[in-house]
């Protein structure tokens with residue numbers, strides 16, 4: 001049996017990092033295979049509103065940077081639903097200077113931002129939230145940032161640190177960020193790797209202490225690899241259907257932490273083969289449970305496992321995912337409520353969930369406008385006929401073509 005090749009679109013995290021850095025680099029950066037979805041479109045539109053040229057063709061986005069960040073010194077920055085826009089763009093415009101009004105959807109307004117706001121204030125910017133929550137919406141006023149050392153509370157998101165580090169070269173003095181309790185560490189490693197591709201180094205004196213010197217990003221040509229979090233759905237689908245699926249371009253040297261989701265699929269009994277160019281998963285006859293797994297550093301994929309966990313032969317406990325309560329939805333609660341609706345025995349705690357085996361019943365899945373709830377339960381739907389999503393279109397945050405691709409890969413009779 002030869003593997004079915006999944007068409008997984010480009011990485012959201014790599015696309016938005018490359019966009020941000022290209023906007024600060026001098027000259028023209030070509031981004032090949034960018035993700036085209038709500039989050040990356042929002043990010044690119046925000047850069048355009050800041051005076052950066054982003055020309056968009058289907059398979060290539062071309063960004064023209066000024067070498068010193070956005071040219072515009074005032075404006076409204078609409079982040080829509082994108083956590084990366086709300087966390088990466090404020091440090092960049094604070095470093096350049098000006099008056100900027102940031103806002104996003106109600107979903108994004110509800111997500112934490114105060115650690116980043118506190119850090120920007122400590123570095124000299126004025127940030128005035130105008131809503132109830134202390135985060136978005138806010139007005140940022142800055143004359144540019146001098147640099148120095150700042151302590152950043154990083155227990156709710158790694159994105160604040162990524163945003164500060166990427167803006168680092170624009171500051172007039174070295175920037176040192178001390179980030180205790182850092183969650184989602186692989187995303188910071190990804191930031192450091194993309195910065196290095198554009199010629200800027202981050203020094204790590206300790207695992208929680210990062211320094212960037214003033215400098216300049218060098219324009220480049222950047223190929224965005226497939227999104228590892230998105231790949232989790234098609235690879236988990238292979239695991240539950242017993243088929244063999246491969247993702248080209250997601251090799252063993254990928255800077256995306258979520259590629260390690262395949263290790264979890266191995267624990268379930270799937271056969272995983274990987275080389276520099278692709279990863280392939282073949283589903284087992286039966287899914288094996290009876291294990292505990294800390295998914296704190298790959299938390300975008302914990303729902304992929306949780307949704308299919310009832311199909312395993314013994315309970316599965318997922319730990320370390322407390323910060324997943326602060327994303328597009330409270331993801332522990334969203335997964336638990338939907339599994340319970342399918343008749344699945346579930347127990348939860350502040351940062352864990354335990355799922356016991358059962359034959360799930362059909363139910364209406366409440367997506368809570370969370371693309372990952374929709375995609376995770378669609379994978380379970382390959383084994384449970386009659387599962388319905390209340391909001392299938394919410395997948396457009398990261399994969400507008402998700403339902404078509406799942407149907408293409410797993411249509412009956414393949």
Ligand SMILES: O=C(O)C1=C[C@@H](OP(=O)(O)O)[C@@H](O)[C@H](O)C1
Pocket residue numbers: 012013014084156157158159162183184187299300323
């Ligand atoms: O930096 C990034 O690109 C991301 C970091 C993670 O968020 P947290 O650091 O908030 O966990 C992840 O969940 C998100 O989808 C993308």
Ligand SMILES: C=C(OP(=O)(O)O)C(=O)O
Pocket residue numbers: 081082083084300327328372398
């Ligand atoms: C948490 C996510 O997105 P964001 O970039 O908005 O944080 C996600 O894509 O799962």
